[in-house]
Amino acid sequence: MLEKQRPSPDAPPPGAEGNPRWGEYVAYYEKRLGEIKQGKAAKAPLRWTPYEQMWGWFARGLAFERLMVALLEADAKLPRAQRRFLGAFHKPLIQRYVGVKKLESGLRYADVLIIEEGELAGGPPRVETWSFKSRNLSGLKGPALVAQMIEDAMEALQKYGETLDIRRDSLQPLLRGDSKVPVQRVHLVYEGGTLKPADVRELKAAVNRARSEVPGVEVLFQ
Structure with a gap:
């Protein structure tokens, strides 16, 4: 056939x-x-139509990722008090597709990993990871919306949160002799616009529920 x-x-x-x-x-x-x-x-x-649709989703996701990286890079150049995303860092170093390893999930590649490049005394450097989702949530409501966001948040935490073994050689000097570092925060960022639910109150409630169910993961829309 x-x-x-x-x-x-x-x-x-x-x-x-x-x-x-x-x-x-x-x-x-x-x-x-x-x-x-x-x-x-x-x-x-795949047949042609779903294949073409899949590539459309892939291209949309890449475009959203490029947008977010540009926003983070612009944010890092601002004075610390004016930053929207990176106010917790003194001198943030933004890195894409960093290999990170955990015993439970193996080797993964974080969309973005941000590490403190400034000279701070004692302890491991501050590390945050970012996972970008160009997922169409506009058709989800109520429990289905909450369940999807909690699932995404848990996946982000399991892959890019808690304690990570950072595998990129160029970052080792910042790790002070230990490639295994705690992640202070995981950011799960959804693409907004027409991809997010129209009901603002329901969306806000779902975001708050995901944040409370999966501590350590900041869920937001851009």
Whole structure:
């Protein structure tokens, strides 16, 4: 059945004509089909429409991540008293995709890790991690909204919170001889706009519930 549905690079379906991802989709389909034949995969390749939708979500997430990094970098340049996000730091160093390891979750890559670069006496440097979510929550209400936000907050804490073993070599001089450091705060930032629920009171209640259920994680919308 999959071979009969095999896409052709020269015959895109209506709506895909001229789309640069059509060739990528054909290559993806062929690779997955080969893996199935070799017994290396059991899941069928996506059809074109969900594949294109998936890449749309991926691109939206990357755009949101770039926006947040730009906001953090601009915030770090402000006097400490004027900062919106990084007021707890004296001299914040913003790093992307830092490898962090925990016994429970293994090696992960934090969207952003911020470490105190200033010279402070005693103890480990201040470390905060940031996880960005471009998730469409506009269709969720009540218990379903709360449950999703609590699940996301718990995942962020488990992967990027508590005590982390920071694996990036360039950061070791700031860690004062110990790569395992406590994380003071995990930030879970959702993309706002049309992706967030329209009911402001319900949204605020869900955010407060997630914060109380998962201490150590700051949940917010941008």
